[in-house]
Amino acid sequence: MVKIAKPFVTNADDSPAYWQIGNLWQVMATGVQTDNAFTLLDQVVHNGARGGPVTHAHTQEEGLYVISGKCTFNAGGHQGLQGTPGTFVSIPGDCEHSFTVDESDTHVLNFYLPAGFEQLLIGIGRPAGERKPPPPELIGEMMAPPWLADKLSEDYGETSILGNPFVDKPDPAKMLTKPTPGATLFPFIANKTSLDHYTTMGGCWTILASGAQTGGSYCLLEVVFRQGQAIAPRIYSDRDEMIYVFDGKITVGLGDRITTAQKGSLVYIPSGHVYSVKVESESCHCLNLHTRSGFEELIVLSGIVSQGEMAVPEPDHKDRPVDAGARGRLLRKIGLKELSQM
16 A cells, blocks of 8 residues: 655644534544544543543544543443543444543543544534633534434444434443453553553653554553653654654654654654654653554563653663664564664
């Protein structure tokens, strides 16, 4: 397949933004930009009468990361999964799921593989008047007509199980989920506070999702980089990479173009494009997604393991010695070629 996607940077404060079901939805990446491979939504979720979607499923895989606030997730027959800051929830395709919002203005990132869901949202949403959830008195009048929500749900792979998330109010009776018949992949929840950290490559990394858990579809890592750390120019042959900046500032080389990304920015690098990263701030806290998986194996191979809080590596930190042959074989396996230094 010929790929036409190009690298780009999207900032939350100037991304396309919509209001729907009482939420602010900021569209950070669309299928048009990513060859239909990926979409990312940055949303601030209203609580109360319309806080959270009733039980539904969709053909796309979904990942949700709680930046702030609190949610309760239900997925694949597992009820009451607590989502606090730093929590990641993985939802395989066709898996029943729902969630409720437990704190006002909970901030959540969610991505879909492949893209498509964003078109459903754009089709029923209203352009946001400001960068926060809509006034409560406007929520009802902005709700999509049921016929339109049902039609677009069908078009873009969503199935209403106990109701349509864009029409029906949260109700305890409409939030329960069942296991997916014949499933080989299952929903799971992870939080950096209970996982191992790996210090290597100028950062402290936590693997939130591995290829073993996602069937090789993707891996997701959280990382805190030290100042001045540069990811030397490199290129993937058949994997895409995304970096979302929680805090800090980075300079990103995208081919012959240099740009910056800071808090609230998404950097998207499709396969076949050279890129590099340098941390300009004292440290930089990021979320790092690779589709497909494999990069997490490189982190495990060279990282020094620790527990507790994620900590910025000391300037004199040395990576664990790794056999050059083993590292080279792994780089070839995942199709990652390292080029010259910045």
